[in-house]
Amino acid sequence: MDFINTIFIYKFIFYSLISLIFVSLLSSTVGSFIVINRFSYIAGAISHGLLGGIGLFNFVYRYTKIVFFLPQNGGFIFTIIYSIIIYFLLKNKKERLDSILSIIWSIGMALGILFIYLTPGYNQDLTRYLFGNILLIDLNKLILLIFYSIFLTILYVLFFNVIYIFGFDEEHLILKNFKTKIILFFIILFISLTVFFLIQIVGIVLIIAFFTIPTITALNIEKKIKRSIFISFLLNLVSSYISFFLSYKFNLPLSPIIILILSFFYLLSLILNRINKFNLKN
Amino acid sequence: MKRIKKLDKIKENSTFENHFRENNILDFKLIFKNVSFYYEDNQEFPILEDINFEINNGDFISIIGPNGSGKTTLAKLILRIIKPTKGEIYFLINNNKYEKFNIGYVPQYIIFDPLYPITPFEIIISARLRNKFPFFYTKKDKEIVLSIMDDLKITNISNTLFQNLSGGQKQKVLIARALASGSDFLILDEPTSNLDRETQKFIYEKLQLLKKDKTIILISHDISFVPEISTKIFCLNRNLIIHKNENNFNKSIYSNIYNCSFKKVDHNTIEK
Numbered sequence: 001m002d003f004i005n006t007i008f009i010y011k012f013i014f015y016s017l018i019s020l021i022f023v024s025l026l027s028s029t030v031g032s033f034i035v036i037n038r039f040s041y042i043a044g045a046i047s048h049g050l051l052g053g054i055g056l057f058n059f060v061y062r063y064t065k066i067v068f069f070l071p072q073n074g075g076f077i078f079t080i081i082y083s084i085i086i087y088f089l090l091k092n093k094k095e096r097l098d099s100i101l102s103i104i105w106s107i108g109m110a111l112g113i114l115f116i117y118l119t120p121g122y123n124q125d126l127t128r129y130l131f132g133n134i135l136l137i138d139l140n141k142l143i144l145l146i147f148y149s150i151f152l153t154i155l156y157v158l159f160f161n162v163i164y165i166f167g168f169d170e171e172h173l174i175l176k177n178f179k180t181k182i183i184l185f186f187i188i189l190f191i192s193l194t195v196f197f198l199i200q201i202v203g204i205v206l207i208i209a210f211f212t213i214p215t216i217t218a219l220n221i222e223k224k225i226k227r228s229i230f231i232s233f234l235l236n237l238v239s240s241y242i243s244f245f246l247s248y249k250f251n252l253p254l255s256p257i258i259i260l261i262l263s264f265f266y267l268l269s270l271i272l273n274r275i276n277k278f279n280l281k282n
Numbered sequence: 283m284k285r286i287k288k289l290d291k292i293k294e295n296s297t298f299e300n301h302f303r304e305n306n307i308l309d310f311k312l313i314f315k316n317v318s319f320y321y322e323d324n325q326e327f328p329i330l331e332d333i334n335f336e337i338n339n340g341d342f343i344s345i346i347g348p349n350g351s352g353k354t355t356l357a358k359l360i361l362r363i364i365k366p367t368k369g370e371i372y373f374l375i376n377n378n379k380y381e382k383f384n385i386g387y388v389p390q391y392i393i394f395d396p397l398y399p400i401t402p403f404e405i406i407i408s409a410r411l412r413n414k415f416p417f418f419y420t421k422k423d424k425e426i427v428l429s430i431m432d433d434l435k436i437t438n439i440s441n442t443l444f445q446n447l448s449g450g451q452k453q454k455v456l457i458a459r460a461l462a463s464g465s466d467f468l469i470l471d472e473p474t475s476n477l478d479r480e481t482q483k484f485i486y487e488k489l490q491l492l493k494k495d496k497t498i499i500l501i502s503h504d505i506s507f508v509p510e511i512s513t514k515i516f517c518l519n520r521n522l523i524i525h526k527n528e529n530n531f532n533k534s535i536y537s538n539i540y541n542c543s544f545k546k547v548d549h550n551t552i553e554k
Binding site for chain 2: 037038168176219224
């Protein structure tokens with residue numbers, strides 16, 4: 001009862017509980033796509049690479065106080081730049097993608113750490129980007145998150161048949177007169193934008209876990225893609241709310257608890273899978 | 283010279299049963315004019331050199347030739363997956379030139395992620411995907427796919443993951459996808475290479491039926507089946523030599539001229 005009362009007394013708890021629904025929506029739709037196409041390294045590289053842009057803009061902002069140089073703008077600009085680079089890498093297939101992604105990953109981190117060091121004072125903003133804090137979401141961000149996730153989900157539903165086949169057999173879409181390069185560009189762009197949105201809430205370090213664990217657990221339970229996306233959404237939501245309650249009760253940081261609960265479900269699904277196979281054999 | 287247009291108008295209105303008659307396409311030709319193709323990094327050795335031919339509505343063309351002679355390249359040129367280095371390829375429909383055409387294609391193999399969670403039903407229905415917003419499948423699409431799966435006897439595997447299928451079953455799924463596109467022009471790139479004798483016969487019997495109202499290009503090494511169903515045989519080895527299929531062809535002559543090492547298997551004797 002105490003917990004439920006608190007929700008209505010403190011607005012920020014209410015906001016973050018609402019935001020968890022939409023974070024789950026994003027991480028199950030975009031995450032499913034990332035997992036089946038093996039794009040998780042791309043998501044990792046972009047999220048870590050963003051720290052460079054955030055750090056650079058934070059540094060400039062401290063000295064100039066020009067609104068354009070707010071750290072989140074830096075993140076946004078770097079998101080666009082990275083998605084263009086990755087698009088060209090994927091399109092041409094000439095460079096080794098994973099090596100270039102590692103470069104993006106480490107340059108971003110290097111820039112970020114350098115500018116955190118150079119910027120005077122305590123950089124509360126930057127640590128928030130690194131580890132995230134769902135409790136710090138304000139009303140503006142919440143509304144933005146709701147609109148973005150609903151927009152992306154509608155887009156995902158409308159284009160699902162196309163991007164599902166795109167991952168399986170690109171040549172087939174070329175035969176059907178689809179412009180596969182444009183499809184690829186938008187896929188990369190929306191993955192990057194989602195990463196950019198989510199790191200402000202869950203943090204750079206934990207974002208890949210949010211994308212991969214629920215989907216891979218759901219795929220262990222259900223092989224059919226549409227159902228597994230729905231299952232991954234439910235898993236995400238349930239484990240987020242369980243973790244929220246636990247973190248409230250024991251005064252623990254929220255994001256790591258969510259990841260641990262999700263991982264627990266993943267282990268459970270693995271064990272259930274084994275038992276199922278064992279039963280089938282006998 | 284007339285500008286090459288796309289065939290979108292015809293594609294939009296076409297339905298599964300019959301493209302040609304509904305759109306009043308009286309004659310349809312595929313024309314290769316002085317076509318050459320070579321890769322950028324190997325300009326001295328063209329894959330295909332100065333190829334000229336015409337395919338008419340209702341033809342059954344078989345393309346034979348040794349490994350590396352450019353059979354698959356030829357198919358990909360027709361499909362516009364790659365573009366010719368020299369020359370031009372176009373469809374002539376009612377005296378209008380078109381660059382592209384809705385073609386049902388069975389690739390020799392497809393490169394796919396072995397863990398991709400997709401079922402045969404979802405693969406076959408992807409042939410019904412139209413480049414038209416929104417990209418949903420209709421009830422009719424599902425009915426067509428189910429009837430084709432029934433026809434090829436793969437209904438029992440419709441919900442198995444593609445990764446768990448045998449080579450032959452995968453091949454059948456790809457053939458079903460080409461048929462589901464509803465096109466009256468099919469290109470089959472070695473459709474029977476993975477199949478056992480029994481299934482090969484089954485596929486060729488299906489082709490025999492399809493021959494009546496479709497134009498088909500078949501790439502195959504299978505010299506024992508090919509001459510029976512083809513109206514023309516193309517022998518490909520960089521250049522192209524066309525043979526009208528006569529009743530008294532001689533298999534050994536084919537293999538001698540083109541240096542192709544065909545297995546001279548007579549399937550009638552094997553069955554006995």
